[in-house]
Amino acid sequence: MLSHKHIIKIVTFLFSEKFIFGFIWLSIIYMTIFSLATKQWHPIPALLLLSVFSVVPTFLHKHYYRYISKSISLVSILIIYAAIFLGEIFNFYEIFWWWDIFLHGSSAIVFALIALGVVKTFKSEKIVQTKPLVMSIFVFSFAFSLGALWEIVEFSIDTFFGTNMQLHSLLDTMTDLIVDAIGALIVAFVGYRYLKSNKKDLIYRLYKIIEKKIG
DSSP states (O other): OHHHHHHHHHHHTTTTTHHHHHHHHHHHHHHHHHHHHHOTTHHHHHHHHOOOOOOHHHHEEEEEEESSSSSHHHHHHHHIIIIIIIIISOOHHHTTTTTTHHHHHHHHHHHHHHHHHHHHHHTTTTOOOHHHHHHHHHHHHHHHHHHHHHHHHHHHHHHHHHHOOTTTTHHHHHHHHHHHHHHHHHHHHHHHHHHOTTTTTTHHHHHHHHHHHOO
């Protein structure tokens, strides 16, 4: 039977950058070989996109580590994998009705946390001094804008590669934007409470605990 220490080591390894990158690239290589061997060409564009997008969060963390933690970077990679590899290649968008909603909600929260990290850094370094409400509006606007930008990316991919990321539906697009807005609003509200609170406030203490865990 595994000890508590061994379980912690296994879980830590499974959520490590080394394992996640290794798993994703093994998936890409395997699926590419399988597609070429069976002459199924439709996954190739998605695999190329995944190859490019999967390295973007790590690149941003490396150059902007003050704003984007390693945990946020890894979560972003997993969301990209879930969207392109599972969602597009394995049709999770059609198998699970909630898959697209889940991904948009998760990505909106991640984008908002990045914006909040920027706000916190600017505030601590006295680059920007403004009211918490203005900063929370920036957090919401930043996250929602990236969510809207991703809709444009999905539309472009569907148009040029014949995929179905938007499910060819105006309702799907509007639902995604609404979910983006809700996710961004949640983080903006928590950020507002955090920026206004003192060290004895519950929101402040909870945020510091989460920040320590995902830093």
